[in-house]
Structure formats: C-alpha cells, structure tokens
Amino acid sequence: MRFRTMTSPHVLGATSVGLVMRRVLYAMVPGITALVWFFGWGVLVNLVLATAVALLAEAALLAARGKPLAPHLNDYSAVVTAWLLAVALPPLAPWWMTVIGVLSAIVVAKHLYGGLGYNPFNPAMIGYVVLLVSFPREMSAWLIPHGLDRPHAMTLLETLRAIFAGGLPERFAPDGLTGATPLDVLRTKLGLGLGVTEIRNSPVFGMVAGSGWEWAASGFLAGGLWLVYTRTAAWQIPAGMLGSLAVISTIFYGIDPQRYAPPWFHLWSGAAIFGAFFIATDPVTASTTPRGRLIYGAGIGLLVYLIRSFGGYPDGVAFAVLLMNIAAPTIDLYTQPRVFGARRG
Template identity: 65%
Template sequence: MLFPTASSPHLHTGASVGALMRRVLYALLPGIAAYVWLFGPAVLAQLALASTVALACEAAALALRGRPLAPALGDGSALVTAWLLALALPALAPWWLTALGTAFAIVVAKHLYGGLGYNPFNPAMIGYVVLLVSFPREMSTWPGARELLAQPADLAASLRLIFGAGGLDHVLALDALSAPTPLDSLRTGLGLGRGVAEIVASPAFGVLGGRGWELASLAFLAGGLWLCWTRTAAWQIPAGMLGALALTATVPWLVDPQHHASPALHLASGGALLGAFFIATDPVSASTTPRGRLLYGAGIGVLTYVIRAWGGYPDGIAFATLLMNIAAPTIDAYTRPRVFGHGPR
C-alpha cells in the first residue's frame, strides 16, 4: 500500500527566528548588567533609545515594502541589532548618534538588501562602522569605569548628557566623566614610546585587562557559552576567533613583550568576547559549514589583531567581521561537506 509522503522536512525542531533571537537577548543580559555597573544607567538609556528607533524603522520599512508588521516586529531581530549596536557605542553618546546608527543598520544594512535573511553584512556592525568613520570624536567619548570615577553620573545626569543641547557646561561634564578605553590607553602609550609593563601598571588596568572591563568580558563569556550550549550559536566561530586572536597575539608578545600586549589582555579588553559570541555568530552573514565556521572565526581573530597592532583603530572587531562577511560565501563554497553517496571532490 502506498502512503502519501509530504515534502521534507518531516520533523520540526521547535526552533524559530523569534525563539533564537530571544535567546540572544537573554544571553546579553549578564553583559548588560555588568555594563550598567561599570558605566552607570546611561547604558539602559542607550538600549531603550536604540530599541525604539529600531522598531520604528523596522515598521516603516515593512510598511513601505508592503509586508506584514506583526511577524517581523515580534521576532526580535530588530532588537538584537539595536542592543548590539547600543552596547558597542559609548554610554554617553549623544542621542542623535545612536538614532542615526540604528536607523542606518535597519534601513540600509538590513532592508535595502531584502530584509532578514538576505543581508550579506552584519547590520549592527555596518551601523557602528558608519558612525566610527563619520563621527570619530563622539565615538571615542567613553565614560570612565566606576572604579576610576569618584561619582559616576546618575540617571538624571546621564539623560541630560545624552539628550543635552550641548554648550560649554555639557562639554565640561563629558570631559570630567570621560576616560580612554584600555585599548585606547595601550595604543596611545605605545605610540609615545612607553612599554607595555609601564602602561598596564596604571590604575586603568586590572589583572587581565582594563579595570572593570574584565567583569563585562566574563559576563559576555557566560552568556556566549550558554548560547553555544543551547546550540543557538555555532561553537566553531567563537572558538576559531578567540583561538586565532590568542595565537596571533602570543607570537609577538613572546618575541617583544615590551611592545606587544599579552594575549590575555587582547581577549579581556575591548569587544573580543562580545564579538566572538554575539556578533561573529550572526547566522545570516557568517559561514554555515562546520570547517568554514572555524576558518571564518579564525579570519576575524587574525584581522582583529592586525588592526589593533598596526591599523588605525584601537579595536578591530567590526572591521574584521565585515571583511570576513565578504569572504563567507567563498569559504562555504570550498568547505562544503561531502554529499552522502558521492566520492571526495
């Protein structure tokens, strides 16, 4: 007896875009909590602002394209883009900077290419790079870590600085609260001819990296490991990226430790762990084959170190990710698994 057979796939794993995106948002919560402790409640204001702009731009783009609003607004993809971009921006960045970067990420980097699933580049990193190239001064105004400030800005003061109209008092307040990031301090110190040991001996550095930044890195590591454990993110990408970054940083450090930072400092500072687990693992713009994911992650790690050590920016996660986004289709083409029943290619 013949039975009708439905077209594959025959089993549903229960996974959906909304469920996957919500897991990413949940995994970001420990890192967000660490950022709030480190930089104050301004982080929450930036997240709220980016989320509002992202949902508004998503709705406008869907309406212009004649697509239904409810499924796309409810899947959480716009919120993931907004949160990742907000966490990459200085906590006291002016409101228009956050709004502009978020709008560019959603409208241009996502919907201009056809929407979710069609974007060849990571939307959050496109928005970040556009802001970094266009407004370098505003993008470098990071607030000092809580441990380095006598009194971090409270919520009211943070809102005044984010939504303020400018003026001398505004600039003076920002200058009083601002401090270079650990990678900025390292880059500036090396440029002035100082040794790494002298630079990291300053109060801005802790045991592994920047004072306070270490906690945020560990929080993102915890959330990222949970994503890998739940198979929301492919473990090969963060393993390849962090392994390549550590290995690439180890060789110059062993040869000349006075002019090259240790691999631990590179891993615990900047956006290394946030990038490895939450940015590089974007399922749309990253490689999709098992071997390809390792190569893709390794490429991001090597490029990150090259940009940090010899490039024009203290951190290189965004540029490295976008460069490897370009290479992802080629990597997948040459690392496809052997088809069952066929001999090696």
C-alpha cells in the same frame, strides 16, 4: 471522509526565529548588567532608545516593502541588531548618534539589501562603522568605569540630560568622567615609545584587560557559552576567532613583550569576547559550513589583531567582521563538508 493534504513532515520541533533571537538577547543580559554597573545608566538609555528606533524603522520599512508586520516584528531580529549596536556605543553618546547608527543598520544594511536573511553585512556593525568613521571623537569618549555605587556616579536624570540635551553636569571635571579605553591608551602610549609593562601599570588596566571591561567581557563570555551550549550560536566561530587571536597575540608577545600586549589582554579587552560570541556568530552574514565557520572566525581574529596592533583604530572587531562577511560566500564554496557515503579524503 475527505481531508486536506500537506507534504511531510507533518510534525515540527518547537522553534522559531523569534526564539533564536530572544536567546541571543537573554545571553546578553549578564554582560549588559556588568556594563551598567561600571558605566552607569547611559548603557540602559542607549539600549532603550536603540530598541525603540529599531522597531519603528523596521515597521516603517516592512510597510514600505509591502511585507506583513506582525511576523517580522515578532522575530526580534531588529531588537538584536539594536542591542548589539547599543552595547558598542559610548554610554553618553548623544541621542542622534544612536538614531543614525540604528537607521544605518536597519534601513540601509538590512532592508535595502532585502531584509532578514538577505543582508550580506552585519547590520549592527555597519551602523557602528558609520558612526566610527563619521564621529570618531564622540565614539572614543567612553566613560571611566566607576561603578554605580560610587558617590560621583551620574544619576539617571543627569544621564538623560547628557544624552538628550548635551552637556555634562557641572559637578564633574570634564576629564573626570570620560577617558580613553584601555585599548586606546595602549595604542597611544605605544606610539609615544612607552613599554607595555609600564603602560599597564595605569589603573585603567585593572587585573587583566581594564577594570570594568574585564567584568563585562566575562559576563558576555558566560552568556556566549550558554548560546553555544544551546546551539543557538555555532561553536566554530568563537573558537576560531578567539583561537586565532590567542595564537597570533602569543606569537607577537613572545617576540617582544614590551611592544606587544599579552594574549590575555587581547582576549579580554575591547569587543573580542562580545564580538566572538554575539557579532561574528550572526548566521546570516557568517559562513555556514562547519569548517568554513572555523576559517571565518579565525579570519576575524587575525584581522582584529592586525587592526589593533598595526591599523588606525584601537579596536578592529567591526571592520574585521565586515571584511570577513565579504569572504563568507567564497569560504562556503570551498569548505563543503563530505556528504554521507562519499569517499573520505
């Protein structure tokens, strides 16, 4: 009897790119839930809109490049990019901003560089930076975290109208709805010569790093730890990033606690935790050696601190990630692990 032949191994584990990407999506659910709770329906509307645009763009580009649609649309990578970007957008961002951001991510950053696995830069962060540079005012107009249960929360319909037609409902005062983020407030007021303790007495700062924000960060931390536990994300990257951010912010806080925010504030505010577990861990654009990942993560943490404290933007995760993306191949080259049987040292 004759048989077809194939090379070994003949059995494979149950895994796929789609599974890996879906895990990332599941892990984002707790954090997203907190965001929806504190910032309203806009977060969900952004997610849905970004996902739809991302899948359409992915399909169009795959078709244009002559690639099979089904396997690539089923790998959920476009959805992950869409979610990462959508979570980073202000909840009432006009619809065209989301569309521009997603198209920059999927069309330019991903497919023009060769598609899944070939992009040197994190697509979601390219989309985010394009928007941040082009529309700085809209990008900083975050909602004041209120909670959906409050009487003055926006309804879903009002949210949809705000996003797609523009204009806020008349029952809200313009400054009663949107406001600066805690990182933004800290930055502006430090510039005015106020001390950290004084600034942090403002209610926007909540318990640790901003009411609402710290809950979202905790949600992303829980999901992120699960990603590390399931080995979907490499532990070295969040460890390196949060570790270096903690170390350097502790040093500066120790030098002058009135000019520099405490480490717990830095760790729990902005996109630090979300970035550490969900953005920096994008394997395609990160370093791939174990030691390299620690260095890569640490580099991001350091850059985040420098941008936040001394740069022109309130948060710096997107820029820090993109800068370290450039460095990843070089880091890999110099951090090859010792192979089995090679002399130690």
